[in-house]
Amino acid sequence: MTHAAPGARAPADRREAVHGGVRVTAAAAAGFYGCLYGLDRPVMALYALFGAVAMGLLARIPGSGRQRAAVLLVTLPLGWVLVSAGTLLAVHTWSAVAGMAVVGFCLAFAAVAGPRAAGAAPGLQLLYILPSFPPYEPGTLWERLAGYTLGALLLTASERFLLPVPPPGATYRGLLADAAALAGTAAEQLSAVPPAGPQRGTTPDELAAAGERLRPSQVPPAERPASAARTDRALSHAAGAVRALLGQLAAMIRAAPPGAARCPDPASAALLTAVADACARTASAARHPSAPSPYGAHSGDPPELRTAVETFQQARADSDEADGGRPPAEVLGRRTAVLAAAQTTRILAAAVDVARGGRRPRPLFPDSDLFSYADAGALALWRSRLLGHLTRSSVQFQNAVRITLGLCAARLVAGAFDIEHGFWVLLAVLTLGRSTAVETWSTVRSALLGTFAGALAAAALIIGAGPSRPVYAALLAPVMLTAFAAGALFGPAWGQALFTLVVSVAFAQLAPVTWQLAETRLLDVVTGSVIGLACSLLAWPAGARRETVRSMGRLLHTTALLLEETTAAVLRPPADAEGPPPSTLAARHALRLAEASFAQYQSEPHSTAREGPHPDFHAVDVTARQILLGAHWLPYDMRPRDGGPGPRSRTWARQTAAALAGTCTRLGDRLLAGRPPKTPHPEPAEPAGPPDPDDPALPVLLDLDVWFTGVRSALAPALAAADRPAGAPDSGEHPRA
Template sequence: MRGVPGARPAAAYAASGRRALRVTLVAAAGFYLFRYGFERPVAATYALFTVVALGGLSRIPGTGRQRAEVVLRLLPVCWVLVIVGTYLSVRTWSAVVGMLVVGFTLAFAAVGGPRLAGAAPGLQLLYILPSFPPYDPGSLGDRLIGTTTGAVLFIAAEALLFREPGQPSYRERTARAALTAERCAAGLAAPPHALTEADVRGAREAGQALRPSNVPEAERPAGPGMHDRALAHTGLAARTLLNRLAQLSAEPEPEPGPETAPGTAVGPGQDTAPGVAVGPGQETAPGVAVGRRWETEPAVTAVLRAVARLAVATATCLRAGAPLVTEQNALAEARARLFDVSAGPASTQARGSRPAGATAPGFPPVVLRRHAAVLEIADAALAMGAAADLAIRGRHASVELPVGRFWYATSRAPVLWWHRMRGHAGRRSVFFQNAVRMALALTAVRLVAGVDTLPHGFWAMLATLTLTRTTLGETWSTIRLALAGTLAGALVSAGILILVGPDTAVYAVLLPVWMLSAFTVGPVRGVGWAQGLFTVLVALVFAQLAQPTWRLAEARILDVLVGSAIGVVFGVLAWPRGAHDEMRHAGAELLRRSAEIVVATSAAVAGGATVAVQSGVPGHRSLERAVVLAESAYAQLQSEPPPLGGRTPGARLPPVMDWQATLIAGHHTLWGSARLLEPPCAALGPAAAESAGALGDRVAGRMLLVSAALDPGQDTPATPVPLIDPALASFAAESPGAPRRYYATVAWLHSLMADLTRIAHADRASEAGAPGPDGR
C-alpha cells in the first residue's frame, strides 16, 4: 500500500481516502459485475485483484493521469504475466523456475526509474495470482477478461476521478532556474555589477528546487534513456551556473589605488583594468584602470550578457522546444574572446586575433581571477544549453556537443538500457540485491506451497512480497508489526465468519465498506494496521467465492508466518543494505578519482605541459568511468522504493545528503581540467609553479578527506581546508600567458573547494531542515 510520508494527519487521510475511494469503486464494480451479474467467479477474482495490485500494492508515483498512463503501457505486460503464470503453474517444478525468472526480472526492471520501480510489486502479484490452485489453463479466458476489465476500469478512474493538482515538472523547475540565472547574469553585466540579497536568495532557492529530495518522485529524471540523462545533466549544469554566479557576486571589493603603469598591480588588493581614469587629471595609459572596474571590459560584459541570453533561450527550449544554437554559438564566441584577452599575446597570436608583435594588456591578480570565474560561468552555461537541447530535441539537437561530456548522446535506447542493466548486474547494486532477494524468497515460498500443499499459499507469497525490506532491521521491525496486525485481523475475521455463516449478502455489503477503510487507514497508520485490515478484507472476498469457515482466518495466520519467516531468511542472506550506502561508496570513489585529476592537472599547469584535451591527464578516463557509475548509483537511489505502508513509526531516517553536489564536483573536475589544459599552455616560473602545485595538493587532500568520510558509519567533517593564495604581485619573468593560467587554476580550485564544502555540510543542513552554507 502506498504510504503518505511526511504529510500532516488530516492531509494524509484525505490523500489516502481519495486513492482508496477510486480503488474501492473500481474493485467492487468489477467484482460484483462478474460474481453476481455474470456468475463468473474466476473473472470476478481477477478483476478485483488486478485493481488491488495496480492501485493498492503498486506505488506508481505521480498524479492520477500519470499513473493511468503507466498502467496503460503496462497492460500487455499484465496479459503476458497471467498467461505465463497460468501455464507454468500446472507443475511444481515449472512454477518454481518461472517464479525465479519472472520474480527476478520484474524486480530488476526497477532500474528503469521510479515509475517502473513502483509498478513492480503489483506486476509481481499479477504473476503470483495464477500460480496457485486451481491449476486450470481452461479458465485462461476468464482470467484475461477479469484482468483487462479491472485494469481498464482502474485506468479510467485514475484519469477521471478526483483529479490531483500536478507538481511542476523537472523541465519547468530547470527552466525557472535558467531564468533565475539570466537575472543574475544580467545584474552582474550592468551597473552596479552586483547581485542584491534577493537575487542571491533566489539563486539558492532555484538551485535547491533541483535537488531530487525536493522533486516529486514522478518528476525525477532517473530513467536510462537519453532524454532523462540529458535532463538530469541540464539540472546539474543549472545548479553549477547559479552557484558560480553567486560566487562571482560575493567576491571582495578591491580598494582603489594611485595611478599605475600599464598592466601593473599597485599593491595588495589594488588592481587595474583597462580604460578608466585614476582621479582628476590622472589618466592611465591605454588598457589600465584602478579599482573595481573590471566589469567595464567589453569581453567580460559580453560573456555575461551572452550567458543571460543563452539562459533565456534554454528556458524557452525546455518549455517550447525552440532551438538555441544561435545563443549557444554567441556565448562560445564571447568566451573565446575573453580567453584571448585574459591570456595575452601567447593566445591571441596563436588564434590570429592580434598581429604578431603587438602588445597585450597586462592584468593584475584580482582581475585575472575574475576572468577565470567568468570563464567558468560561461562553461557551465554552455553545458546547460547543450544538455537542454539534447533533452528536448534528442537526435535532432543542433548544438555541437563537447567531446566525452555527453557520452550517451550517440547511443540508441536499447544500448542505454543495456548499459544501465549491465552497470547494475553486480553485487554492489541495490537493484540487483533486491531482485535476487525477492526472487529467491518468492521461489522458496512457491516450492514450500507446492511440495507441502500449503493452504492458500497465495497469501504466503503476498506476505513475502509486501513485508520483505531492503535492510534486515527494517524487515524484522515490519514483520513484528505485521504479525500482530494479522493476528488481530484473523480474530476479527473468525468472529465475522462464525457470526454471519454462509450468508453471502452480508459479506457483499461489508466488502466495499471494509475495503474503503482498509485502503484509507492502512497506508497512514502503518504496516500493522494495513495487514490487520487486509486480513479481514481477503476473508470477506473468499467468503463470497467458496463456503466460508473460521479456518480461513487460521490459514491466513499460517501463511503470513511462513511468508514472513522466508522473507527474513533471505533478507539476512542477500545483502541486507539499502541504496544509501551504495551511493556513499560511489561518491567516495568519485572524489578519490577527482583528487587524482586535481593533482595531475596542477602538476601539468605548474610544468607548462601541453596535454591534448581528448587524451586528458593521467586518470582522466578513470574519472569519467567513476562519474558514470556515480550517476547510475544516483539514479538507483532516486528510484529505490519507499517502505510499503509508509515508514515504520520510530524508525530513524537516513540523513539526506546532497549527492547532486558530489556529481557537480566530479563534472567540474573534468571540464575544469580540460579548460586549463587548452593550448597554448604557458610555462609558470618557479614561484607560481610551486604555488599551483601546493594549492592542488591541498584541494586533493580535502577531496580525500571528504571521500573517506563518505564511507558508511562515519561523519563528514564540516570544516574545509582553507586555500592559501600567495597572490603573486609580479609575473615579469614569466611567459606571457602565465598569469592567466595561474589564476585560472586558482579559481578552479577555489570553486572545487566550494563544491566540497557543500557536500560536507549537507547532512547537518538537511537534519536541521535548512539549506547548506551556500543555500543548497
C-alpha cells in the same frame, strides 16, 4: 515503503489516501460483482478483483490521473504475459519457483528505469504470484486473462475520471526554465553598475533556493528525469549545470562590494551580458520544447555566447590592456569566475537542446565525452543503464536480489508444504519486506498484530453470517473502501487487519468457507513474515548505509584520478597534442551509483548511534560534481600562444592537484575500510608557493586555482564529518538530496 505517522500527514495526503481507496474500490467492486453475479464466472471475478487491487493498491504508480492511466495501459500486455506464465508454470513447484526467480528479479530490477517502473513492479509481481499456485488449470487461462483485463481497464478509467490526481503545479522543465531565467537575471545584474539609492536585486539565497527546487527529493516522483532515455539524461544534466551556474553567480554576488560596480571590468561585463542572453533563450527553450530552437543550426551552443567566450579567452591569453599592462590580480580573478559561469552556461544550453531532441553539441568541447549519450540509440542507453547496475555495488541490484530470494523461498515453502492459499505467503513477503532488517521487523510486528485482529474479526463474521452470500456481498465494498484508505492513512497494522476481512468476505462469496479461512490467512502471513524477515537479516540487513559509504569511497577514488588527469591536460602546451582529454565516464558512472545509494539511504530510518565513519554524503557529492565541472571545460581553455605555464607554475599546479587527490584518496580509503579514524584527518595540504605572477599562462593558472579552491571548500565538510567519533551527533549528516 515506509508509513508516516497519521498526525504527520498533510491534509492533501490524507485526502489522496481516501480518494485512492475510492478509485480502487470502485474498480475492484465493479469487476468482482459484474463477473460473479452478472456472468457467474468465479475465476474471472477473482482476477478482476485482484487485478484492480494489484495495480491500484499494491503498485504505487506516481503521477497524475492521466499519467497513471497511461502506465496501466502500457503494462496491460505485460500483465497478460505474467498471468499466462504463472498459470502454465504452476504445473510443478520447481517450475513455479524458477519462474518466480526470473519474474521476481526482472521486475524488482526494473527500478533502474525510474519511479514509474519501480512503482508498478509490486503489482505486476502479484499478477504472476496469484496464478502460479494450484490448482493447475490451464483451461481457465482465458477467464483469468479476461478478469485481469477487465479489472485493469476499470482501474484505468477510475484513475482517469474518478477523483483523479491533478497534475503537478510545476513540471521539471518548468522548474529548470525558472532556474535558468533567474540565472540570466543575476548575470544581467552583475554586468551592470547598480543604480544609486535603495535597490532590490537577486540575492544569493534566492539563487540557492532555485537550485534546491531541482533536487530530486523536492520534485514529485513522476516528474523526476530518472530514466535512461536521452531526454531524461539531458534534463538531469541540464539541472546539474544550472545548479552549478546558480552557485557561481551567487559567489560573484557575495564577492561584489556593496553599492559599487559589481563588474567594473568591461570584458567581464560583456561576457556576463552574453551569459544573461543565453540563459534567457535557454529558459524559453526549456519551457517550450516543441518550439523552434533559439540557436538555429548551432546544436544548442549559443553562437553569440560562443563568440564572446572565444573573444574573452583570446584577450586573457594575450594578457594585454589598452595601456599594455597586465590587469590587476582581482580583475584576473573576477575574469576567471566569469569565464567559468560562461562555460557552465554553454553546457546548460547544450543539455537543454539535447533534451529537446537535439544531438551532440558541436563545436562545444569537441573531444570531450561530456555528451556521449546524445548520439547513442535508445537500446544502447538502456543497455548501458542495466549493465551498469548489474553489480554488487548497486542498491537496485541488492534490492532485487533480496526480493527475489524472499519470493522464491516463500514459493518453495508454500509448494513443498502444500499450504492452502499459499499466494498469501508471497504477498506477505512482497508487502512487508523493507530494505533494512530493523524496519522490516517493525513493519512485520505491526502487520502480525493487525492480521491477528483481522483474523479474529473475520472468524466472528463467518461464524455469525454463515453461508449467506448476500451479507458478504453487501459488506465487500464498504470493507474494501475502509481497508484501502486505512492502510494508507494509519499504517500496516490497520491495513493488514482490514485486508484480512476483505479477502475473507470475497472468498466467502466464491465458495463456502468456514472460520478456518481466517486461521489460514493468519498462518500464511506469519510464514511470509518469517521468510521476509530472514531474508532481510541475511541479505544486506543494514540497508543502503554501508553501500552508500562504499560507493562514496569509490567515487572519491575515481574523481581523485580525474583531478590529476585534468591538471595534466591543462598544463600541456597548446602545440602538444600528446594524450587524449581526460575521460569522465568512469566518474559519472560512480556518481550515479553513489547518488542511487544515497537516495535510498535517505528514505530509510536511521539510528543516532552507528559504528564506522560518519561522512557527509552530500559534501562528497558536491565535491565530485565540482571536480567533474572543471574536468569538462578546463582542458579546452585557450592557452597563451607562446607555450604553456613555466616550471614554477607547473610545480605548483601538480603539487596542489596531488595534495587534493591524495586527500580524496585517503578519505575514500577510510570509507571503504569502514573504520572510524584513530586520529583526526589533516586538512588538504597546501603547496609552498602560488603560481608565478609573471607567468604568461597566469589566467589559465588562476582558472585552476579557483577550481582547486572550490574542490577544497567542498571537501572540508566531508573531512570534518569523517573525523567525528562514532555516535556523535551531526545535524548535517542527512541533508535533503
